[in-house]
Amino acid sequence: MTTEPIIQMRDIAKHFGPVIALNGVSFDIRPGECHCLLGDNGAGKSTFIKTMAGVHKPTSGEILFGGQQMHFDSPRDAMEAGIATVYQDLAMIPLMSVTRNFWMGREPIRKVGPFKFMDFKTANDVTMAEMRKMGINLRSPDQAVGTLSGGERQTVAIARAVHFGAKVLILDEPTSALGVRQTANVLSTIDRVRKTGIGIVFITHNVRHAMAVGDRFTVLNRGKTLGTAARGEITPEALQDLMAGGQEMAALEGSLGGTV
Amino acid sequence: MSNTGATVDERIKETSKLRKALIRPELGAIVGTVAVFAFFIVFAGDSGMFNPQGVLNWSTVSAQFMIIAVGACMLMIAGEFDLSVGSMIGFAGMSIAIISVTLGWPVWVAILLTFALCIAIGALNGIIVVRTGLPSFIVTLAFLFILRGFTIFFPQLIERRTIIGGISEAAAGDWLAPLFGGKVGGAFFVWLGDLGVIEVFSRGTRAGQPVVDGIPMLIIWALGLVIVAHIILTRTQFGNWIFAAGGDAQAARYVGVPVNRVKIQMFMFTAFCACVFATCQVIEFGSAGADRGLLKEFEAIIAVVIGGALLTGGYGSVVGAALGALIFGVVQQGLFFAGVESSLFRVFLGVILLFAVILNTYIRRIITGER
Amino acid sequence: MKKVMKTLTVAAVAATAMVSANAAMAEGERYILVSHAPDSDSWWNTIKNGLALGGEQMGVSVEYRNPPTGDLADMARIIEQAAASAPDGIITTLADFDVLSGPIRNAVDSGIEVIIINSGTPEQAREVGALMYVGQPEYDAGFAAGQRAAGDGVSSFLCVNHYIAQPASTERCQGFADGLGVELGNQMIDSGQDPSEIQNRVMAYLNANPDTDAVLTLGPTSADPTIMALDQMGLAGDIYFGTFDLGGDIVQAIRDGVIEWGIDQQPFLQAYLPVVVLTNYHRFGVLPGNNINSGPGFVTADALDLVADLAGEYR
Numbered sequence: 001m002t003t004e005p006i007i008q009m010r011d012i013a014k015h016f017g018p019v020i021a022l023n024g025v026s027f028d029i030r031p032g033e034c035h036c037l038l039g040d041n042g043a044g045k046s047t048f049i050k051t052m053a054g055v056h057k058p059t060s061g062e063i064l065f066g067g068q069q070m071h072f073d074s075p076r077d078a079m080e081a082g083i084a085t086v087y088q089d090l091a092m093i094p095l096m097s098v099t100r101n102f103w104m105g106r107e108p109i110r111k112v113g114p115f116k117f118m119d120f121k122t123a124n125d126v127t128m129a130e131m132r133k134m135g136i137n138l139r140s141p142d143q144a145v146g147t148l149s150g151g152e153r154q155t156v157a158i159a160r161a162v163h164f165g166a167k168v169l170i171l172d173e174p175t176s177a178l179g180v181r182q183t184a185n186v187l188s189t190i191d192r193v194r195k196t197g198i199g200i201v202f203i204t205h206n207v208r209h210a211m212a213v214g215d216r217f218t219v220l221n222r223g224k225t226l227g228t229a230a231r232g233e234i235t236p237e238a239l240q241d242l243m244a245g246g247q248e249m250a251a252l253e254g255s256l257g258g259t260v
Numbered sequence: 261m262s263n264t265g266a267t268v269d270e271r272i273k274e275t276s277k278l279r280k281a282l283i284r285p286e287l288g289a290i291v292g293t294v295a296v297f298a299f300f301i302v303f304a305g306d307s308g309m310f311n312p313q314g315v316l317n318w319s320t321v322s323a324q325f326m327i328i329a330v331g332a333c334m335l336m337i338a339g340e341f342d343l344s345v346g347s348m349i350g351f352a353g354m355s356i357a358i359i360s361v362t363l364g365w366p367v368w369v370a371i372l373l374t375f376a377l378c379i380a381i382g383a384l385n386g387i388i389v390v391r392t393g394l395p396s397f398i399v400t401l402a403f404l405f406i407l408r409g410f411t412i413f414f415p416q417l418i419e420r421r422t423i424i425g426g427i428s429e430a431a432a433g434d435w436l437a438p439l440f441g442g443k444v445g446g447a448f449f450v451w452l453g454d455l456g457v458i459e460v461f462s463r464g465t466r467a468g469q470p471v472v473d474g475i476p477m478l479i480i481w482a483l484g485l486v487i488v489a490h491i492i493l494t495r496t497q498f499g500n501w502i503f504a505a506g507g508d509a510q511a512a513r514y515v516g517v518p519v520n521r522v523k524i525q526m527f528m529f530t531a532f533c534a535c536v537f538a539t540c541q542v543i544e545f546g547s548a549g550a551d552r553g554l555l556k557e558f559e560a561i562i563a564v565v566i567g568g569a570l571l572t573g574g575y576g577s578v579v580g581a582a583l584g585a586l587i588f589g590v591v592q593q594g595l596f597f598a599g600v601e602s603s604l605f606r607v608f609l610g611v612i613l614l615f616a617v618i619l620n621t622y623i624r625r626i627i628t629g630e631r
Numbered sequence: 632m633k634k635v636m637k638t639l640t641v642a643a644v645a646a647t648a649m650v651s652a653n654a655a656m657a658e659g660e661r662y663i664l665v666s667h668a669p670d671s672d673s674w675w676n677t678i679k680n681g682l683a684l685g686g687e688q689m690g691v692s693v694e695y696r697n698p699p700t701g702d703l704a705d706m707a708r709i710i711e712q713a714a715a716s717a718p719d720g721i722i723t724t725l726a727d728f729d730v731l732s733g734p735i736r737n738a739v740d741s742g743i744e745v746i747i748i749n750s751g752t753p754e755q756a757r758e759v760g761a762l763m764y765v766g767q768p769e770y771d772a773g774f775a776a777g778q779r780a781a782g783d784g785v786s787s788f789l790c791v792n793h794y795i796a797q798p799a800s801t802e803r804c805q806g807f808a809d810g811l812g813v814e815l816g817n818q819m820i821d822s823g824q825d826p827s828e829i830q831n832r833v834m835a836y837l838n839a840n841p842d843t844d845a846v847l848t849l850g851p852t853s854a855d856p857t858i859m860a861l862d863q864m865g866l867a868g869d870i871y872f873g874t875f876d877l878g879g880d881i882v883q884a885i886r887d888g889v890i891e892w893g894i895d896q897q898p899f900l901q902a903y904l905p906v907v908v909l910t911n912y913h914r915f916g917v918l919p920g921n922n923i924n925s926g927p928g929f930v931t932a933d934a935l936d937l938v939a940d941l942a943g944e945y946r
């Protein structure tokens with residue numbers, strides 16, 4: 001771990017009125033690593049990454065980007081700085097074509113006299129090429145995203161983030177709704193992207209998925225960090241226990257005969 | 261898990277050309293247009309429906325529908341409705357009449373001020389919708405009443421009447437009015453009349469002139485709006501944003517599409533279209549009435565839906581909406597030529613609407629792959 | 632998909648049946664009557680019946696057309712469309728001169744005979760080149776009614792206007808006010824077309840203005856709910872009540888003494904006579920030398936039986 005972190009989040013707290021969603025969370029992400037964020041439902045994972053992505057403003061704490069203090073006023077600011085986020089359900093628009101989705105918000109422009117048109121030829125070619133790099137062969141760039149599988153949709157979103165020069169890629173539960181094969185595809189995509197030097201924040205409930213690609217693991221519980229461990233420093237069982245708050249899980253495990 | 265590169269998924273069947281052609285929003289409207297014309301050529305072919313006057317008649321009515329359908333279509337694709345279109349038509353007409361006749365200002369000033377006013381009201385509609393997050397259905401329903409109320413109130417207050425005439429006199433010699441109420445191609449039609457291709461008036465002050473003396477600007481406006489809107493929607497960045505705003509506003513926001521701005525601009529465009537409709541009508545007929553434009557908002561929405569747009573937004577076609585308007589106009593006028601009792605128009609309309617919606621649902625299922 | 636096609640086929644077949652049923656009646660001259668009334672206005676039933684009877688007796692084919700919502704711009708298109716179908720004659724109302732004069736003049740100029748009925752004035756009819764005008768001059772009718780009411784000691788009134796967008800409606804109220812010799816001012820209300828709304832607005836007005844002497848309604852649409860309003864307020868028979876036009880409930884109310892008089896413009900004649908006039912003009916070239924005033928006739932409790940029998944049908 002010699003490289004400097006791209007983003008450092010220090011003592012982040014976030015309150016929604018009376019609800020304390022985050023209560024002092026610290027976290028950092030370095031280039032080319034996959035940092036897994038684990039935790040039970042309601043632990044505050046989504047809230048935390050939304051703070052990183054500029055959707056929420058932290059109640060207190062600071063965000064350092066490349067060593068500099070940063071304030072993101074909107075998701076757009078964060079995106080411009082190189083933080084791309086892929087949300088499980090809100091990533092893609094099913095009725096629109098893959099190309100239109102891929103370029104949404106940053107369409108290539110072709111000028112004809114005073115008029116600006118969208119450059120569909122470039123857009124289609126780049127989309128096809130980027131998707132091929134991720135290991136997906138599209139029938140046609142006009143294909144509606146609705147006809148893609150869940151894993152393929154995630155891949156389009158990831159490919160989009162990578163293409164637009166993300167330095168940090170945040171994936172919020174990208175595998176939660178996927179079957180075995182599709183999960184494998186997404187995990188291999190994560191692996192491929194990490195090798196290009198992009199830092200990845202990977203949120204999941206599933207310890208096995210985390211173990212497959214993670215370099216470091218941070219566990220959140222009730223808005224607080226329980227700790228960060230590097231790969232090899234912690235066993236899957238220990239991680240599982242941490243997530244569920246240790247004690248109860250052990251008890252439950254006993255009563256279920258060690259099946260969990 | 262190291263991937264060996266892209267492989268073709270063996271589970272995807274080659275899609276047939278036919279199925280691919282089916283997956284277009286306009287398909288239903290194209291089929292409908294052909295069916296409707298076939299029907300009327302058979303049943304009203306010799307009734308005058310397809311003589312120059314008859315053609316002009318249903319083209320003009322269709323063009324009227326088209327103008328408001330284009331606005332409604334863009335707005336619906338952006339995920340919103342505007343129920344205040346009909347009231348806006350009445351309001352805009354009355355505004356032109358009051359400014360030009362009652363206040364005595366030049367007609368071009370009246371037209372420009374009215375456009376500014378209508379577009380501002382459109383923006384207000386949009387701002388309220390995006391700021392409050394209320395369904396546009398409710399917000400614009402409120403404006404349906406507000407605008408209609410003003411349209412009745414002001415002329416009564418000022419002129420003690422609900423119809424204000426005299427705009428033709430006021431518009432004589434105006435430079436802007438002919439852009440809305442004029443006709444083009446007059447010389448061409450005179451020539452056709454002289455050749456005997458089209459009939460000429462047999463008596464009166466216009467004896468010898470052709471019965472059709474030009475293409476109304478209304479039709480030019482309709483075609484112009486359809487072409488421009490179609491290009492914007494399918495060929496530009498902004499068009500992509502319109503689809504995105506209606507397809508999934510949140511997803512679009514996450515990637516930086518200015519969804520609110522897009523929606524507000526679409527509300528303004530819809531208001532603009534309503535204002536074009538009203539201006540053409542007022543300049544052509546020379547008067548504004550408090551009951552103009554009643555129920556036009558639904559007619560626009562029906563045309564758009566027949567044209568293949570989804571009521572839920574994110575999908576549709578301007579060309580489809582234009583064809584929907586054509587079907588609407590041709591059926592409405594054609595039933596008369598075919599000698600069908602006019603009250604049955606509504607029955608036809610209902611059947612066509614149902615047919616279109618069912619077809620559209622089917623098409624959407626193919627697109628999204630849902631079952 | 633198949634099912635949908637089937638639905639469409641059925642619809643097409645049904646339409647075909649209706650088309651042929653209609654076409655079978657077409658023999659002799661063809662006349663089209665265009666009105667400005669929305670579908671909801673039931674008063675026009677008498678016109679439809681008069682038209683049908685005229686067509687039957689003269690052996691000509693007749694059609695009735697109206698803009699479904701009462702939008703006069705739509706009516707202009709209907710007249711254009713009627714002209715394009717080249718009938719022998721068009722019978723139309725002239726509800727708004729600005730909007731309708733162009734299309735009517737075009738019809739006249741392309742060789743179609745036009746008779747103006749019901750709305751508009753004889754002068755306007757002449758101006759658009761119509762053969763004649765058959766109807767009741769609205770302002771004059773209102774004025775006559777106003778004078779009559781003044782003679783009965785009325786000095787303030789409420790005009791229930793259910794069709795505020797129609798200038799003729801306002802003229803009736805204005806004529807009545809001038810006949811009384813008072814300002815119209817705020818004595819006219821826009822009641823809308825919905826019966827319970829009309830009823831409640833009338834009650835609200837009369838509650839707010841308890842010293843109103845008289846009520847004037849402009850047709851069954853506003854008269855029927857007004858009768859109910861007066862019933863409910865206990866003013867029926869007490870307040871002076873006159874109305875334009877007749878209908879089933881109006882006739883009953885005249886009999887009951889709730890309504891003093893009804894101004895009958897005899898709409899039957901407005902549809903029936905033009906058909907007769909046009910047919911005779913086309914067949915024998917004969918034409919009455921003047922416009923025909925179909926009204927006003929005041930219907931009071933005295934001569935009510937025939938009216939009562941045929942109210943809403945031919946009266």
Ligand SMILES: Nc1ncnc2c1ncn2[C@@H]1O[C@H](COP(=O)(O)OP(=O)(O)OP(=O)(O)O)[C@@H](O)[C@H]1O
Pocket residue numbers: 016019020021039040041042043044045046047048
């Ligand atoms: N906008 C909000 N307003 C109020 N409370 C919120 C808001 N967003 C999140 N919370 C609360 O903050 C807490 C953390 O929620 P968060 O969505 O971050 O959990 P999570 O770890 O992502 O859970 P999951 O695994 O189920 O996705 C929850 O108690 C939630 O109810």
Ligand SMILES: [Mg+2]
Pocket residue numbers: 045046047
């Ligand atoms: Mg979450």
